[in-house]
Amino acid sequence: DAKTTQPTSMDCAEGRAANLPCNHSTISGNEYVYWYRQIHSQGPQYIIHGLKNNETNEMASLIITEDRKSSTLILPHATLRDTAVYYCIVRFLIGNQFYFGTGTSLTVIP
């Protein structure tokens, strides 16, 4: 069962930061927040994951609220190639399956 809620779609101007929210109000203490994205007709691509601290890598930043009930994925300078469906997933670190929710379709506009 998907345990996350995301907006269906968002637009972002090229070069601006894209902020993608995710609600996971039933997250348990040992569950991590993962973000993947899927460009049209391709397999999902890993972006980032975190437990409770904010995380940053070369692709994005992940901001998790103190109560861990929501998080935001930030693409600092969106490009046209960032147009994709972004999935927020909660799972144990040593967990098995990923259950995908509906995701957010991000369109980066020139």
Next chain:
Amino acid sequence: GAVVSQHPSRVICKSGTSVKIECRSLDFQATTMFWYRQFPKKSLMLMATSNEGSKATYEQGVEKDKFLINHASLTLSTLTVTSAHPEDSSFYICSARVRRTRDYNEQFFGPGTRLTVL
């Protein structure tokens, strides 16, 4: 990151035939692989968990006899869609799990296989 491949990338078949899709982990061994299907403009739906050397575990509502999964080696899992019908047309995606440490594993996804049943 580790690489997962799928073959074929695209297949068109006649109704009633069986189609085999391969999922390979190219540079690592995967004791566990997963199969998903995705309909147009929909999310990925987990179909089954494939464990090397044992029977696959299917999600509720997925027909075991319809979707045969074999995980005969640590680098290869196959999904066979038996007696395919047009409603089986979908995008099939596999993923492979690699255990990094005792407490952490990662999962990598293949590029997907587009199945069209005429």
